[in-house]
Amino acid sequence: MLLTLLPFYPLVSFLLLISLKKRLSWSQASVLSVGSMLICAVSSFILFFSLASSEQSVITSHLWQWFSLTAEALPPTSLMAASTVNFAFYLDELSAVMICVVSGVGFLIHLFAAIYMRDDENFNRFMAYMNLFIVAMLILVLADNLVLLYLGWEGVGLCSFLLIGFWYQEKANVLAARKAFIITRIGDTSMAIGLFLLFNSLGSLNIQEIGSLATQQWTIEGEQAYWACLLLLGGAVGKSAQLPLQTWLPDAMAGPTPVSALIHAATMVTAGVYLIARMNALFVLSPEVMTYVAWVGASTLLLAGFAALAQSDIKRILAYSTMSQIGYMMLALGAGAWSAGVFHLMTHAFFKALLFLTAGVIIYALHHQQNIFKMGGLLKKIPFESGLFIIGLICLMAIPGTSGFFSKEAIIGQLWSSPTAGTSLWWCAIFGALLTSIYSCRLFFIAFLGSGCSEVQSGKSLKHSFDNHSDVSQHTLLRSSLVVLALLSLVGGFFTLDFTGVFSTADNGNMSNQVSLAEPLWLHTVAIATPFVGIAFSWFYFKNYRITNDKVNPPEPSSLNAITRFCQSGLGFDWLYSTLIVNPFVFIAQLNRRDIVDQTLMTSAWYVTLWRDVLSFSQNGLLRWYAAAFAFGLVMFIGAWLL
């Protein structure tokens, strides 16, 4: 019952908010949306613990039958003639963890957003979209078949589009929203084709059935498994902003900060990771694609790490770091370390939401200043928020003891001996960790240490600006949501997740063909030491940011060298895509501006218009003209008759 109702709380809230629009006051709207999220979060936790304590490993809930499919080209071995697609939810350990993350982090971010976005005139619309996003995400996570999952998948894409372009009055935001929508659509198309392929060859779209059928009917490294997995990977790559469809995520930071925290860091972008983890039974059948997954993850994490090193916008740094952390998750999935990947997904949701929300508070306090070179000395001015940000950063850097450490070590530890990954990917991961700690330190030194610029208001007046807008209790609520996230980030590593029910087949499959490589003893030492090496390096390398006062002038774009500029533009992928795809397309579109097909059709329209003109000219209303036409007609008629 709890499971059935789970997505309906935010749905009701969404419908009320969107239909009543501005008739609801701020307090009513926020109580409605945040309250529905609170119910959602509480029932998620109850579900999680009831699942952990009960004997059965799965809770299902069948709502109604959506439609039924009949496969024409079904192999005769298949038992089912028609497969039904149900509106049904399926809860196992994996989806239980996901709903806890989605609704738990979602609740905290809703609470934060209700206060943060209070002065926006479209507050109700904002909260409505956020609620709709949670609905779609819960459907995605809980779906028991791929069609329902696809519904949620498209739903979160839609909400992402609506929320990136939330401040649609500015052109840049709209362009960013459009870019995100189109690029994720490429991935979605690939995923849809994957679904068709799966249904065509297996005759079912139920996730569990697909898993068992594929294991029975398909051979390992078979053609079908290869293509199905590759197409699903395409979908995951689009949604999770991995190479080569990663370019939308940094631009998506145009949206309001709670959106960046909720959608573009904590939940939606991890949907791709969830999809691959969910379809693990399929991916195990195709070790080749698993290696691709690992390489996609590794190259994305390196690329994003380099790009993050050169950014000057605090939100873009966090966006690139999100990309690189999702790269870690992909790497884990590709290496067959399913539980580690999902574990990192959870801890990442905590600390990245914390980082984004704290960044939001800082940006808000600095009058919407996002350039880190114009910040500085924040540690002294707003110590509380800075402290929270530091907690987020040390989790990101995976300093021992924090949640990021446990999850990232779990990933790195399994890479070396994994049959689908290997030592080169292990080195990529280590280098990525080094980059992570360097860009985190750079951000920290520039924005929080050193001397502040004159533009930055002092802590006292900052307090005032808060107190003017909202009373003290709201400020406390705002902070409490941040503190809860910070606590979760710190202790999240001690949650033990048991995925044996979900990934048992997958892990066994891995074990059977695993050639156990001898792991050198220094592996873990290196992995643990890497963040500290990064910190030490940046301590000396970014010395002038740390101490001196002369960073009042942020570096001019022209003064940067070519490599920095290259990194700043996200390793030139935007340029590459616009040269390779967008510009030729625009060129062809311009050539064909007067659409050829359209022109052909318009000829007949032109013909009709011509005759209309002729005939309407003859209907001139002049009696003498008509008489002449009579006579002419008569003469012609008689002439024809006589001849």
Next chain:
Amino acid sequence: MTTIPLEHVLILASILFMIGFLGVIVRKNTLFMLMSLEVMLNAVGVAFIGAGSVWQQADGQVMFMLILTLAAAEVAVGLALLIRMQHCFKSLDIDHLSQLKG
């Protein structure tokens, strides 16, 4: 009494008819158009008379009487319309009556 050949009568009738018809088409003044219509009717009447005298039949005369009455009735109605037209449009120009224009 020399008989006039039918051809001559018919040529005269058609010339008169053409004159009348051209008058209908060319003149703008409605009064003159009515007069041209009378010319056309009389041209037809001439043709009937000629034909009646050739075949020595009374039908031609009868038809001419019919045309005369018809012309009288037509002129009565036409002139009444002309008066209304002058009343409404302050003009007898037929081209002013073009509300049926497409």
